[in-house]
Amino acid sequence: MSGEEHAAGAVRHEVRDQVAYLTLDRPEALNALTPALRDRLTALLEQASADPDVRAVVLTGTGRGFCAGADLRGPGGGGERVAGDVARTIRLGAQRLVSAVLDCEKPVLAAVNGTAAGLGAHLALACDLVLAAESARFIEVFVRRGLVPDGGGAYLLPRLTGPQRAKELMLFGDALPAAEAERLGLVNRVVPDADLAKTSRAWAARLAAGPTRALALTKQLVNASLDGDRAGAFAAEAAAQEINMTTGDAGEGLRAFVERRSPGFTGR
Numbered sequence: 001m002s003g004e005e006h007a008a009g010a011v012r013h014e015v016r017d018q019v020a021y022l023t024l025d026r027p028e029a030l031n032a033l034t035p036a037l038r039d040r041l042t043a044l045l046e047q048a049s050a051d052p053d054v055r056a057v058v059l060t061g062t063g064r065g066f067c068a069g070a071d072l073r074g075p076g077g078g079g080e081r082v083a084g085d086v087a088r089t090i091r092l093g094a095q096r097l098v099s100a101v102l103d104c105e106k107p108v109l110a111a112v113n114g115t116a117a118g119l120g121a122h123l124a125l126a127c128d129l130v131l132a133a134e135s136a137r138f139i140e141v142f143v144r145r146g147l148v149p150d151g152g153g154a155y156l157l158p159r160l161t162g163p164q165r166a167k168e169l170m171l172f173g174d175a176l177p178a179a180e181a182e183r184l185g186l187v188n189r190v191v192p193d194a195d196l197a198k199t200s201r202a203w204a205a206r207l208a209a210g211p212t213r214a215l216a217l218t219k220q221l222v223n224a225s226l227d228g229d230r231a232g233a234f235a236a237e238a239a240a241q242e243i244n245m246t247t248g249d250a251g252e253g254l255r256a257f258v259e260r261r262s263p264g265f266t267g268r
Contacts, residue, residue, distance in 0.1 A: 027063025069118025211249035212267035
């Protein structure tokens with residue numbers, strides 16, 4: 001079996017009720033990401049972003065792990081390194097995956113069913129909303145391996161927790177239980193393990209029923225607001241409003257308000 005065929009089998013992909021469900025399915029490896037699996041997941045996220053029939057994405061895993069990060073047991077670590085190889089691999093690999101989540105034009109919901117470590121933790125934290133099972137844990141595992149965090153971790157984590165707490169998590173590498181992750185603002189809600197799938201479906205259904213372009217523009221504004229100044233944020237807001245007012249959903253929302261009824265958004 002080729003790497004591509006294995007990767008295709010290790011990600012379950014289903015579109016149901018305008019929601020793309022992406023399920024990592026390597027439970028024996030806690031859903032660790034091989035290069036082929038990482039690239040397959042990136043491609044599926046980019047596909048969902050461009051598909052007008054997909055209006056929300058749910059990312060989850062099978063078994064005891066959400067994602068244990070990059071699979072360090074695979075080949076490729078023993079050869080001679082040429083200057084630039086590592087940076088290129090990170091840029092085209094882990095960073096591209098996390099960017100696919102951040103740049104997805106549909107809201108992405110992480111349903112963290114178990115351990116989220118290393119790149120797996122950053123994959124979850126890049127999502128727009130994060131649900132976690134009570135048994136879930138988040139681990140900045142890099143320091144335990146003598147590595148520097150990748151997959152945008154040093155960009156994502158301080159924006160969620162502040163720099164001091166982010167450094168504590170990254171410099172010690174201790175496991176963070178789901179309840180503590182919720183307290184720190186890494187998780188939107190913690191639910192009993194048995195309720196995770198049901199809750200994620202309910203949240204995804206609400207997102208998929210929303211004004212899809214307005215949600216995409218809102219996501220873009222919030223993400224960009226952390227990197228710019230007020231003038232840039234206000235200009236981006238005005239441009240987003242201009243774009244959104246051309247959509248059918250904006251017209252429907254205003255008509256529904258005037259007519260005192262619930263809007264029926266179509267994602268257009």
